[in-house]
Every structure is written in structure tokens, then in C-alpha cells.
Amino acid sequence: MSQSKRIAVIPGDGIGPEVIREAVGVLERLRETHGVELELTHFDWGADKFLKEGVSLPEGALSMLSKEFDAILAGAFGDPRVPSNQHAEDILLGMRRGLDLYINLRPVRLLDARLTPLRDRERADIDFVVFRENTEGAYCGAGGFLKKGTVDEIATQEELNTRRGVERIIQAAFDYARRHNRRRVTMADKSNVQRFGGDLWQRVFKEVAARFEGIEANHQYVDAMAMFMVQDPSQYEVIVANNLFGDILTDLGAALQGGLGLAASGNIHPGRTSLFEPVHGSAPPLAGKNVANPVGSILTAAMMLEYLGFDQASEAIETAVAGAIADKETTRDLGGSLSTTEAGEAIRRRI
């Protein structure tokens, strides 16, 4: 692939700039080794800009991103000087909603048997992806208070499930399964008690599954899935769930693969400018100390490359990361002694 892709890089706050610097270093290395041509443009959106200029997501940013860039690589947002977290919400939720990034894709892949808290597991036992619906569900902000602050207070919190929203996330999960030779898609819900939204998800799941011959459509209640993910994670290949359940299951997934420092994610609308970010936050106590684990960001860059069609380069990153971890060339959170920069270099050297 020779065509150059345009990437907006938004390092953000806290450890964001430190880990994104390492991910960018890996992308630069891939230019030499794999001919990956990327044009990177950095944006200084984050707490500093917000505090100085009162600007979080600049005006016109969304149309600029969607017209001028193929993908966005972001670090983390959140700063103790902004207790409301307003800028982080504006920037991250602004991009996820404003660009209609309806797929939250979270791979859960064990890169080294040592990293999982589960006993007697091999790498192949933990290798699945979660498709979390990213634009509606319980996070739509609908609801309200009656008699707030009184003993008779009533709070309602609504969940939004549109036919179109449910269908497109389930379709995306099956498309992924077909493209990646995965044979089973498991949907998690709570349709035994959530009778309306759950009913819609059930009907649509069966309809979509019927279009994918050869891929098993499996269903589990989300509480059972949380248990099975710990007892027998090897049964999962592709999981699809609504926003709330997906949020919870993917954190469990991050724990199974070795922790937040390793977890990568994509916020995707196929064919459009999509956003890739490590799962962890800005970890203010670690910021500026060159100790944060850059692997989550580096694997995020690998996901971005796969999205952009650079499959071999993406695989080369994963192999290099697994090699560095196997040789214990890691930061402290994984039991090593390397700095952020050294851990990034250990990966770059292996590409």
C-alpha cells in the first residue's frame, strides 16, 4: 500500500503525551520497515488549552477532522485542574458522537501467559474482540428528576435503543467475524428482564445472523457472561453488546489480558474518519515521570493501521510487543524496570 494516510494526533493530558510519543515513534519506524506512509498533524487540545483559552473542542473541528483526516490517534483526557472534566467530555464525547463513531472495538488478546490473573491459561485461551455500541443505550443522557432533594425524590434514567443503531452494531460484529475467520458471535444482553430493548436486540440479532451462514450466533445473559469470561474465556471469539454492558465487559476483558496499560480501542464508523485511543485515562500521579506503559497506545496505533489497510505493519507491531513482553522488557506495571521511552524503544527495535 503506497497511498499516504492523514492522521490527526491529539496527545491530550497527563500521561497522554508520553505514551503517544512512543506510538508515533513506532509509526515512524514502520515508514522505514514497511513503507507505511502517514502524514501526522498534531493538535494541542486538552486541559492546558482549555485553561488558557477556554477552548476544548475548537469550533469547526469535527468537519475539519472528517474532511481532512483518515483517522485520529488520541492519548487521554482528564486533569485535576479541571474538576468538572468538561474539556475531556467535549473533546472525546464530542468526537465519538459528532463523528457518529458507533462501534467501540476492544480487542482482548493475551500477549503473554504471565500477564493474566487467571491460573493455567495459555495465550490462545484469551483472544476475542468486543463490539460495544457507542452512541446510544444507557448513555444517551435521557431521564430526569422529580422532587429532587426531597425524601420523595424520583430519578429516571432512560435507555435508548434504535432499530438502526442496534442493527448496525450487530452487523459490524458479524462482518468482522467473516473477515477475520471467526466462527462465533455471542451477544450479551439482559432480555429476560429488560423486555423492550432486550426484545429488539434479540430480534435483530437473529435477523442479522441469518445473513451470515457458517457463523454461529450465540446468546448469553450478561451476568452469566461475566462469570464465563473468568471461568472459560476461550469460548469467545466476537462479543456484541449495548453501551452499558459493553463498557463493563471490556474492563473485565482488560483485566484478563493484563491490565489497563495494555488495552487498546477504536471508535469506528466504517469508511469514515475514526478515532483510536488507549483505554486508560491520563493517570495524573504518573504524568511527567516517564513511567507510564506505552503498550496500550502502541497497540492502539496497530489497530489504527489495520483500519487503514496496513495489515502487515499492524501485525508487526503486535509481534514486536509480544516479543518485548516475553523478554521482560517492560515498564513497572508489568513487572519490568524500563521507562516509557525505553519500553517504546524495546518495541521499535523488534520491528
Ligand SMILES: NC(=O)c1ccc[n+]([C@@H]2O[C@H](COP(=O)([O-])OP(=O)(O)OC[C@H]3O[C@@H](n4cnc5c(N)ncnc54)[C@H](O)[C@@H]3O)[C@@H](O)[C@H]2O)c1
Ligand atoms: N479515555 C480517556 O481519556 C479516559 C479514560 C479513563 C479516565 N480518564 C480520566 O483520566 C483521569 C484519571 O482517571 P483514573 O485514575 O480513574 O484512570 P486511569 O486509567 O488514568 O488510571 C487508573 C490506574 O491505572 C494505572 N494506569 C493507567 N494507565 C497506565 C499506563 N499507561 N501505565 C501504567 N499504569 C497505568 C494508573 O496508575 C492508575 O492506578 C481522570 O481525569 C479521568 O476522568 C480519561
